[in-house]
Amino acid sequence: xxxxxxxxxxxxxxxxxxxxxxxxxxxxxxxxxxxxxxxxxxxxxxxxxxxxxxxxxxxxxxxxxxxxxxxxxxxxxxxxxxxxxxxxxxxxxxxxxxxxxxxxxxxxxxxxxxxxxxxxxxxxxxxxxxxxxxxxxxxxxxxxxxxxxxxxxxxxxxxxxxxxxxxxxxxxxxxxxxxxxxxxxxxxxxxxxxxxxxxxxxxxxxxxxxxxxxxxxxxxxxxxxxxxxxxxxxxxxxxxxxxxxxxxxxxxxxxxxxxxxxxxxxxxxxxxxxxxxxxxxxxxxxxxxxxxxxxxxxxxxxxxxxxxxxxxxxxxxxxxxxxxxxxxxxxxxxxxxxxxxxxxxxxxxxxxxxxxxxxxxxxxxxxxxxxxxxxxxxxxxxxxxxxxxxxxxxxxxxxxxxxxxxxxxxxxxxxxxxxxxxxxxxxxxxxxxxxxxxxxxxxxxxxxxxxxxxxxxxxxxxxxxxxxxxxxxxxxxxxxxxxxxxxxxxxxxxxxxxxxxxxxxxxxxxxxxxxxxxxxxxxxxxxxxxxxxxxxxxxxxxxxxxxxxxxxxxxxxxxxxxxxxxxxxxxxxxxxxxxxxxxxxxxxxxxxxxxxxxxxxxxxxxxxxxxxxxxxxxxxxxxxxxxxxxxxxxxxx
Ligand SMILES: [Zn+2]
Numbered sequence: 001x002x003x004x005x006x007x008x009x010x011x012x013x014x015x016x017x018x019x020x021x022x023x024x025x026x027x028x029x030x031x032x033x034x035x036x037x038x039x040x041x042x043x044x045x046x047x048x049x050x051x052x053x054x055x056x057x058x059x060x061x062x063x064x065x066x067x068x069x070x071x072x073x074x075x076x077x078x079x080x081x082x083x084x085x086x087x088x089x090x091x092x093x094x095x096x097x098x099x100x101x102x103x104x105x106x107x108x109x110x111x112x113x114x115x116x117x118x119x120x121x122x123x124x125x126x127x128x129x130x131x132x133x134x135x136x137x138x139x140x141x142x143x144x145x146x147x148x149x150x151x152x153x154x155x156x157x158x159x160x161x162x163x164x165x166x167x168x169x170x171x172x173x174x175x176x177x178x179x180x181x182x183x184x185x186x187x188x189x190x191x192x193x194x195x196x197x198x199x200x201x202x203x204x205x206x207x208x209x210x211x212x213x214x215x216x217x218x219x220x221x222x223x224x225x226x227x228x229x230x231x232x233x234x235x236x237x238x239x240x241x242x243x244x245x246x247x248x249x250x251x252x253x254x255x256x257x258x259x260x261x262x263x264x265x266x267x268x269x270x271x272x273x274x275x276x277x278x279x280x281x282x283x284x285x286x287x288x289x290x291x292x293x294x295x296x297x298x299x300x301x302x303x304x305x306x307x308x309x310x311x312x313x314x315x316x317x318x319x320x321x322x323x324x325x326x327x328x329x330x331x332x333x334x335x336x337x338x339x340x341x342x343x344x345x346x347x348x349x350x351x352x353x354x355x356x357x358x359x360x361x362x363x364x365x366x367x368x369x370x371x372x373x374x375x376x377x378x379x380x381x382x383x384x385x386x387x388x389x390x391x392x393x394x395x396x397x398x399x400x401x402x403x404x405x406x407x408x409x410x411x412x413x414x415x416x417x418x419x420x421x422x423x424x425x426x427x428x429x430x431x432x433x434x435x436x437x438x439x440x441x442x443x444x445x446x447x448x449x450x451x452x453x454x455x456x457x458x459x460x461x462x463x464x465x466x467x468x469x470x471x472x473x474x475x476x477x478x479x480x481x482x483x484x485x486x487x488x489x490x491x492x493x494x495x496x497x498x499x500x501x502x503x504x505x506x507x508x509x510x511x512x513x514x515x516x517x518x519x520x521x522x523x524x525x526x527x528x529x530x531x532x533x534x535x536x537x538x539x540x541x542x543x544x545x546x547x548x549x550x551x552x553x554x555x556x557x558x559x560x561x562x563x564x565x566x567x568x569x570x571x572x573x574x575x576x577x578x579x580x581x582x583x584x585x586x587x588x589x590x591x592x593x594x595x596x597x598x599x600x601x602x603x604x605x606x607x608x609x610x611x612x613x614x615x616x617x618x619x620x621x622x623x624x625x626x627x628x629x630x631x632x633x634x635x636x637x
Contacts, residue, residue, distance in 0.1 A: 033122035034182035038072035078183035080120025149174030165237035188226035206302035233302035252290035294583035301329030311553035318519035328354035341402035349414010372488035379412035391479035526558035
């Protein structure tokens, strides 16, 4: 009884936080209640009414399952904060009839288990045992306004300021807060959806979108390829569309659409590059949806329609590697998917590696290597704060929220593992291996152990004596980096390091420095400043380069980190505005952490967080709340 075991583990073990000493079962998803050994969803049908006023989605989810166990009498699904009004089963399944007329639906007994703070509530549906291989269930339900995957924005919180906006962000385990289903990446299903909205807004999904869709308040979607639940995504707002190529385009609010299409004009050539390297793009169109600034991530690889933060629009395409990243997920992540969140490095490490290959091909090696060095800096900072067990690629996430446990390890250490294999076996062999890997596991979800078996058969054993199995296991399970890791270097940063130290030593003026620097060089210039610069030097920098007024979100982030450390008051207003207007966790979480290091900063952090909170996505609030209220004193709010 897998569902019940998981239920008990979830409920009982949470306070001990990772102290679980029972051996981990790599094939088991510890973040789902679903009894996937007995039933597996194959199709999801949605009929949803989106009410932007009352912030509720009401609807019906019709799930089709393959029954694996004829004796099973319970179907267990994942939910979180859902109100379940009714559950019914297709009567033809009950009676064994084969009538082709409209199916009859018969109500089935169901109940919700006590909610677990991380996993939500198991929805347990009683079913009669059956020899049929297919079963269909219909669930009539509604969401709560606090659903963890949904952000409801008021008109004022959007770029256009006239219409409300809704978007979902569900990875890793948030889909259960807006659709009752088997919320585990082990299960892949196709989906169809009918979405009803007010007639003046447009709905888009991670599915086939029609760029010419009429605005009439009724939108239908189909995702014909089987995808894991976390990739079902929806956005509703006052959106426009602009083409950037035959297979690519941008959706955005009107005030943003022109700039967005310009910034992301290279998407089509990124796609062509990726196809040359990794095999055909298998999802028909690739469009980008520019999100409101509150979007918690840099991007989310929702298939056929990546959701992208507007903070990568610097005006000069200097931050568009995020597009290369989300596009690369069309191979690593969406086509071949991690089977559990322990295996997230198979999604993210591969994707950062692919991203870097695409960036190198489209924008040159220099940009790719600068980004790799910045990534390594971030990884080292994470190693410094993480306990050894969490520095492994395949980490034990039992009893933890996989969203809050995410670090740069699966991304950057994962990338370095693939860079290592690339260097050891040579580009030609490694590229052939990658293409074979994507073909072999296309539309499948795999564990680290399945990857290892494929790696052994197709690379390690085919070219023996180059990398051993133990070396692979060290990458995946040991802390830190192996001594023979191949680390990135950037000659473009050597110039920057020289300029910085010359200025600090009084050998160089600021005014003749940085004229041709790229964004990444400015970020590196600021990130490696000594922590205590003093007011005079801060003001000298600000006057020379106008950092306080920078419109480049990454440069501004690095500057504000420095401003907090140095208590540089002229940037205070900008800091508050930045924290209130941006919800991207990577940019704002470190600023809150930095503020919390002094008593005065902590007061600012709490005050600004209280003001900004209503504009943040629930997952951003969940990430920042424990930082600004470490003892949980404001939990009651
Ligand atoms: Zn990613």
